[in-house]
Amino acid sequence: MSNTTAREAALDILEQIDKNQSYSNLLLNHAIKKFNIKGPDTGLLTELTYGTIQRKLTLDYYLTPFIKKKLENWVRNLLRMSLYQMLYFDRVPERAAIHEAVEIAKKRGHKGIAGLVNGILRSIQREGVPSLNDILDPIERLSIETSHPYWLVARWNEQYGLEKTKKMCETNLLAPVQTARVNTLKTNREAVLDQLNAEGVEAKPSSIIPEGISIMKGNIAHTNAYKTGMLTIQDESSMLVAYAMNAQPGETILDMCAAPGGKTTHLAQSMNNEGQIVALDLHPHKIKLISDNADRLGIECIEGTAIDARKAHEKFEAGSFDRVLVDAPCSGLGVVRRKPDIKYAKSENDLEGLTAVQHSLLAAAVDMIKPGGKLIYSTCTVDHAENNDTVAKFLREYKQMELTALENLPEAIQPLVQDNILQVFPQDFNGDGFFIACFEKKQN
């Protein structure tokens, strides 16, 4: 296995993302298996792929003056990936990055293309990249500097102002920290930290979530601790939902958008595996993900059903749930740090379509809740239209629902709550951008 193979695999993934709009995390797992990539090469492949996607617009800005003719897409991706190594990768000397690029160009193309790639990269090495100071429009500059599409920076600037937008865009460029949730039904945080340590994984307690841990080094997915259900991979922001739900042992809960079950299983944990959680998802194949997760974690109170949650009233009696969770499908603009391809894949039109689905899911939840019961709405986006505007429209249309205080959130989170609404930004504590609101159904 050579470094060249890791680079070819990275190029393959970049190509597929452009062609099929597939998600980088899925393609990466597939490529690791397909190219049999192991050990340090897994790190190289991951960093090259994510880094190149993360910095795509900046890299294109730097490459443009040096490209004099139309290039095939794979050549452009090869140039992006090689320039990424030259500019942002300390452990690869520039000449090695150029040499590898030329070798791949020879193999995939022909001598002419190899010469072209060599010429462009050597010119950049000699002359340096153009300065970003030449960009006068602050939105455009932030867009190029942090590689977020112009429309997105302009939209966030309108919603949150330039300073917050800048921090968000800059945080999205940092390497993500993996976090996990300890399965308190089986063990405790100290024991899991000891076990991971013994298995060669460096981890420490989360400063936000009592049962959360942050992984500093190593891959927990391959550990016995993971396989035997002592913990599950979940972002700290996502863990806040079970806190906000505040579900009690013995209650009946409806989780309307449940797969793959990260929050469903956390709810079961917080209910001490006592009560009933009905977990819905539109896609039948995803229901298996919920039951696989529950089985691994030793959870028995979850019952999965494949159904469009907007038709929940056809299957369940009105008013039969103490609490309902709508963890809605959303743009995912809060998780750009972990899934950088999201920022290029979404458009403003997509956001409009999503707000309609979010609204109809909330509308369907109303009938399901007992009078006096609670509804939690959550998303992993930072978009005002998907979050606050959806809440405002819901409250206008459903007078029996009241926005209520978010009780039971961990202490460190409480200062982030404003007017009963929690909007987490990626820069707040390095977790995903995330939104939570809680409604109570008035007594008749």
Ligand SMILES: C[S@@+](CC[C@H](N)C(=O)[O-])C[C@H]1O[C@@H](n2cnc3c(N)ncnc32)[C@H](O)[C@@H]1O
């Ligand atoms: C944000 S994800 C849920 C993540 C999940 N709650 C967790 O913590 O693991 C949204 C889910 O909603 C599902 N979904 C989308 N539209 C739906 C609908 N109309 N009814 C039910 N589920 C739907 C998607 O398949 C997706 O799995």
